Amino acid sequence: MPLLAFWESNPDEVSQTSIEQIVAMAGDGNLRDGSLCSDELRQYLTQSDTSKLASYVEHCLSNSFAKGGQVLQDLVNELGRRLDFKVANGRYQGTVNAIGFDGIWLSPEGHTIVAEVKTTDAYRIPLDTIASYRRKLLDSAEIAEPSSILVLVGRQDTGELEAQIRGSRHAWDIRVISVDSLLKLIQLKENSDDSETGRKIRSLLTPMEFTRLDSLVDVMFTTATDVEATIIHSAAEKAETSDVITSKETSTTPSGWEFTDATVLDAKRVKAIEALAKQLGTKFIKKSRALYWDSSHETRVACSVSKRYTKGSYPYWYAYHPQWDEFLGEGSRSFFVLGCMDLNFAYAIPLDILRKNLSALNTTTTERSTYWHIHLSETSNGLIALQLPKSSRQLPLDDFRVPLDQS
Known part of the structure; x- marks a missing residue:
């Protein structure tokens, strides 16, 4: 039975299934570019709770399994959608005639992020290659300015990668965030009632000059004000x-x-x-x-x-x-x-x-x-x-x- 049909008829059973088993149930179980397996998996992820996506991410990072990196790529792209980006999934494997990005995230504010997903930063990442993806996308008019690159790393420890980016000529175009921190931003947005909070959160993922701290303070103030407004709204019920x-x-x-x-x-x-x-x-x-x-x-x-x-x-x-x-x-x-x-x-x-x-x-x-x-x-x-x-x-x-x- 196809994954989506099985999920529709047996949601409780599917909810107890590991992401490895989910992939095996999707299409022919062979996760590759342009496959029915890929289509069904991505459709399933778009309909899954964020908490379920978080558990799948944790499984990918804690267990080594075939196609685990590709699954993590799809999961991270879906997390981008939870922050209200319009996301175009990239290819799992590069080809001679295709630009090898992992995802393209377009914000409601018009900023495009070229996403690069890495399980770990244990190995040096070819920043010139990633930067070339962005340039080719701009040259082919697949994206427009303003644009930047976001490296999303599975593990929390990104110190090696941060040092690599700071010492490169791409320092003003690339930002890095752990998937765990991305999930925290999504949780913050989903517990908010103010659309401005979502906009401020998205701004954190783009290059920002922090010599002057006003923009960072603005993000913090907006979020705190949103929480305060929630408390005031609850108190208004009492006044009624x-x-x-x-x-x-x-x-x-x-x-x-x-x-x-x-x-x-x-x-x-x-x-x-x-x-x-x-x-x-x-x-x-x-x-x-x-x-x-x-x-x-x-x-x-x-x-x-x-x-x-x-x-x-x-x-x-x-x-x-x-x-x-x-x-x-x-x-x-x-x-x-x-x-x-x-x-x-x-x-x-x-x-x-x-x-x-x-x-x-x-x-x-x-x-x-x-x-x-x-x-x-x-x-x-x-x-x-x-x-x-x-x-x-x-x-x-x-x-x-x-x-x-x-x-």
Whole structure:
């Protein structure tokens, strides 16, 4: 059975399978340029969770196996996609008439990175050869300026390679990063809600002059501000009403604020995303903390989770942000998913229906942005509805219900 079909019918079994076995199951099991094995493997990786990709990377670096270097190359290119680069996979083996790059990464900001993947820096890397790949790509108009080279090394210790680059004439065009650090950057981006954080993270992978430290400080400040905004957003929920259901999953600060454990909220979000994916017959990849898309980027989801409030006008409260609306609008099939901590189902509101009702929602403007208030209430017949306060109406949500325990 082809790898993708087997994964679709036996996801739990495939999730327990090593990357070596995955390769053996793909196509004819012979990983080479232009093969069905390569196509199926790459399709599978585009639909795999980042955490699964990380485990595959670790296996490649800890175990010696046939085609391990080629597998690592495909994994690293997929990691580039997780940072929102448009990635063109390179060849596994060079030929006389082909340019021997490992990957071409084009950022949303228009900077092109020629990626070179190495398992280790134990051997000197021919920097002139790598630089020639970039020059040939520019000469053939396959890439455009601005461009640079990024050497991605499997092992953390890159001191030998760093010294080699510093002492070469290519020092201003080449940067080096370990795959482990690349994974940390992806984790940071996926736990963020601000698109600016992703842009700053991508900037770290391009040549940067650090005699003046402003640009590096800017990256750190943007990331820290994003984390702070997340805390402020959580506190805003408390300001909306006074009491919530308390449990061991909720903690109280000395100032009286009550927060649901972020891990519990994220688990509920993942459950809602997985349930919708199953209902739609697709698989979602995490773009940021609240945003997901499929491998084609055509089906998109923004997902927010609320605990249940016991006092006040509404049992569930959310915010809908302009950047979420922009992200959803760039897909062909998009949903705003609302999770409720105490319910075993979520609501997936299609974007077109949500947009028709945005003008009827209240908004709040902060120093950072303006967002819409999403309030859910229980109707007299026990169903859930979205409040539309500016039109004195309700939008029943039962048609958009997604059971979280789907057989």
